[in-house]
Amino acid sequence: xxxxxxxxxxxxxxxxxxxxxxxxxxxxxxxxxxxxxxxxxxxxxxxxxxxxxxxxxxxxxxxxxxxxxxxxxxxxxxxxxxxxxxxxxxxxxxxxxxxxxxxxxxxxxxxxxxxxxxxxxxxxxxxxxxxxxxxxxxxxxxxxxxxxxxxxxxxxxxxxxxxxxxxxxxxxxxxxxxxxxxxxxxxxxxxxxxxxxxxxxxxxxxxxxxxxxxxxxxxxxxxxxxxxxxxxxxxxxxxxxxxxxxxxxxxxxxxxxxxxxxxxxxxxxxxxxx
Numbered sequence: 022x023x024x025x026x027x028x029x030x031x032x033x034x035x036x037x038x039x040x041x042x043x044x045x046x047x048x049x050x051x052x053x054x055x056x057x058x059x060x061x062x063x064x065x066x067x068x069x070x071x072x073x074x075x076x077x078x079x080x081x082x083x084x085x086x087x088x089x090x091x092x093x094x095x096x097x098x099x100x101x102x103x104x105x106x107x108x109x110x111x112x113x114x115x116x117x118x119x120x121x122x123x124x125x126x127x128x129x130x131x132x133x134x135x136x137x138x139x140x141x142x143x144x145x146x147x148x149x150x151x152x153x154x155x156x157x158x159x160x161x162x163x164x165x166x167x168x169x170x171x172x173x174x175x176x177x178x179x180x181x182x183x184x185x186x187x188x189x190x191x192x193x194x195x196x197x198x199x200x201x202x203x204x205x206x207x208x209x210x211x212x213x214x215x216x217x218x219x220x221x222x223x224x225x226x227x228x229x230x231x232x233x234x235x236x237x238x239x240x241x242x243x244x245x246x247x248x249x250x251x252x253x254x255x256x257x258x259x260x261x262x263x264x265x266x267x268x269x270x271x272x273x274x275x276x277x278x279x280x281x282x283x284x285x286x287x288x289x290x291x292x293x294x295x
Contacts (some may be wrong), residue, residue, distance in 0.1 A: 026295035036284035040079040080119040089116035129156035169193040206231035244271040
C-alpha cells in the first residue's frame with residue numbers, strides 16, 4: 022500500500038552512486054565500470070558512458086559533473102550536456118565521496134584519510150586536509166564541509182580547510198544538509214546535528230543498515246540497505262512519515278526537485294519515488 026507511485030529503471034551492474042544535473046540522472050555502475058544517464062522526466066536511458074576502471078563518487082557543480090575514479094586516483098570533469106571529458110585532476114589513492122561548495126569540489130580519499138579541495142573552474146589543487154579514518158560521505162552547508170568517518174563527523178571551514186571540530190556519531194556513514202542542520206546515518210538510526218556547532222539535536226530510528234540520506238526541501242529521505250526500503254522523516258522534528266519499498270540493497274539517493282531516486286546495488290536498477 023505504500024508503493025506511492027514507485028517506478029524502477031534498469032541500469033548496469035551494481036549501481037553505487039547517483040547525482041542529478043538539472044535534467045538527467047547520472048548513475049555509477051561499479052561492477053560494469055560505466056555511468057548510466059537517464060532522463061529525470063521519464064527514466065528513459067539516454068546513454069551509457071565508459072570512463073575509467075573504478076568509477077565511484079559523483080557531484081554536479083551547476084554546469085559539469087565530476088567523477089572520482091578510485092583505481093587511477095583521478096577526478097574527472099565531464100560536461101553535463103553530453104558527458105564529454107573536460108580533463109582530470111590526480112589527487113592520490115582511492116578518491117570517492119565528493120561535494121560542491123559553490124566554488125570548489127571537495128574529494129575524500131578513502132585510503133589516505135584526506136580530503137582534497139579542487140577549484141571547480143579549472144581543477145587546480147587548492148590543498149589537502151587530514152580527516153578521520155575511512156571517510157564515507159561528504160556534504161557542505163555553504164560555509165563548512167562535513168565528512169563522515171568511522172564513528173565520527175569532521176567539520177572543516179570551506180575557505181581554508183581549518184578543522185572546526187570532530188563530533189561523535191557511532192557508525193557514521195551517509196550525510197546531508199537541510200539548510201539548517203546536518204543529518205548523518207548511523208548503525209540503525211539517523212542523527213541530526215546543528216550545523217552551527219555540531220550539537221546533536223536528536224537520534225531517529227529508521228530501517229536496517231541506513232546507508233545514504235537526502236533532503237527534498239522539507240523532508241529527509243534515508244536509504245535502508247538492510248531492509249530494502251526508504252524512510253521519510255520530517256526535517257523539522259524527525260517524525261517518521263513512512264517507509265517505502267525499493268529494490269535490493271538501496272545504497273545511494275538523490276532528489277531532482279520533484280522525485281527521489283535510489284540506487285539498488287543488489288537488483289541492478291534504480292527506483293523513483295513518487
